[in-house]
Amino acid sequence: DSGVTQTPKHLITATGQRVTLRCSPRSGDLSVYWYQQSLDQGLQFLIHYYNGEERAKGNILERFSAQQFPDLHSELNLSSLELGDSALYFCASSGTRVGTGELFFGEGSRLTVL
Amino acid sequence: AQSVAQPEDQVNVAEGNPLTVKCTYSVSGNPYLFWYVQYPNRGLQFLLKYITGDNLVKGSYGFEAEFNKSQTSFHLKKPSALVSDSALYFCAVRDIGNTDKLIFGTGTRLQVFP
Numbered sequence: 001d002s003g004v005t006q007t008p009k010h011l012i013t014a015t016g017q018r019v020t021l022r023c024s025p026r027s028g029d030l031s032v033y034w035y036q037q038s039l040d041q042g043l044q045f046l047i048h049y050y051n052g053e054e055r056a057k058g059n060i061l062e063r064f065s066a067q068q069f070p071d072l073h074s075e076l077n078l079s080s081l082e083l084g085d086s087a088l089y090f091c092a093s094s095g096t097r098v099g100t101g102e103l104f105f106g107e108g109s110r111l112t113v114l
Numbered sequence: 115a116q117s118v119a120q121p122e123d124q125v126n127v128a129e130g131n132p133l134t135v136k137c138t139y140s141v142s143g144n145p146y147l148f149w150y151v152q153y154p155n156r157g158l159q160f161l162l163k164y165i166t167g168d169n170l171v172k173g174s175y176g177f178e179a180e181f182n183k184s185q186t187s188f189h190l191k192k193p194s195a196l197v198s199d200s201a202l203y204f205c206a207v208r209d210i211g212n213t214d215k216l217i218f219g220t221g222t223r224l225q226v227f228p
Contacts, residue, residue, distance in 0.1 A: 002157065033215055043204065043218040056215060090157060094214075102148055103216055105157040 003027065006091050006106035014114055018079040021109045025072055025093030031055075032074040033094070033103060034066055038087040049074055081113045116141045118188075118205045120219035127195045128227050135190040135222045137205030146208035147188045148216060149179055153201045161203075164188060175199070195226045 003026035013019055025032050034046040036059075045058035049068035060066075063081075068074040078085060088110050092103035117140045127133045139145050146165055150158040162173025169181045179190045190203060202223050206216040 002159070004157075031214070042220050045215045045217070048215055058215065092158075092216075102160045102163055104160065105150075107157040110155075 002104040002106065004091060004093050004104050004106035006089075006109050008109055009107065010110050010112075012112045012114065013081060015081055015083060017081050017113075018077065019081065019111065021076040021078070021089050021091075021111075023074045023076070023091030023093075023106060025074070025091070026095070026104055029093035029095045029104070030072065031094040032068055032072070033092045034060075034074070034076050035090040035092065036087050037090060037108070041087075043090075046076070078111070081111075083113050086111055086113045116145075116207045116209050116217050118147075118207050118217065118219040120203075120205055120222045122222050123220075124223045124225060126225045126227065129197050130194050133192050133195040133199070133224065133226070135203050135205075135224060137188045137190065137219060139186050139188060139205075139207055141207055143210065145181075145188075146210060147179075147181065148206040148208065149173065149177070149188075149190050150204045150206060150218075151175075151201050152204065152221075158204065161190070195224075197226050197228055200224055200226045 005024040007022045030051040032049045036044045046060040047066050048055040052068050063079050066076045088108045090108045092105045119138045148163045149161040164171050164181045172178045202221050204221050205219040
């Protein structure tokens with residue numbers, strides 16, 4: 001158990017809909033990262049938050065947004081969903097801002113868009 | 115830009131034989147390298163990392179990795195493979211000083227046959 005909790009584990013929805021994925025980082029970790037894993041794109045970095053502030057954006061679509069709350073949990077909002085958004089979405093946390101530490105990953109949220 | 119490459123999509127090995135999963139890197143500055151394993155329908159689990167120091171890094175589940183600066187490689191190894199080692203393995207580099215995110219390779223599927 002990595003200590004990172006993601007909900008829901010599975011989500012099935014229709015095109016055009018909006019979903020919210022939730023992540024609780026390990027206790028004390030200030031950094032939260034979101035990744036998307038799909039068969040054709042591999043593991044793609046989406047966005048990084050540190051102590052409530054956005055630090056970096058990766059290949060995140062404009063239809064997607066995220067935030068980190070004062071209690072350090074994070075949410076990834078996906079809107080106007082398309083078939084191609086079907087993927088496994090991972091959250092990871094890290095306790096160190098300087099990057100020598102490893103990231104700890106949750107079990108992921110599997111999104112299926114029909 | 116930082117990157118890692120995993121030249122093999124799949125590695126097959128017999129149980130009890132040594133295994134190697136290859137990874138090469140391209141970074142500016144000192145490389146911070148990681149190996150993760152992903153079992154089916156699970157999150158990524160940290161195996162080991164190289165930050166500095168000894169070129170041979172020991173990690174979880176009997177895995178080790180050899181850092182080779184001249185060949186820009188960080189191959190994952192295990193002296194005696196187990197069927198339970200069958201999984202997807204990812205090499206990653208930390209994008210230090212930019213976003214601190216992990217940049218992943220495309221993954222190598224390890225299949226250990228009884």
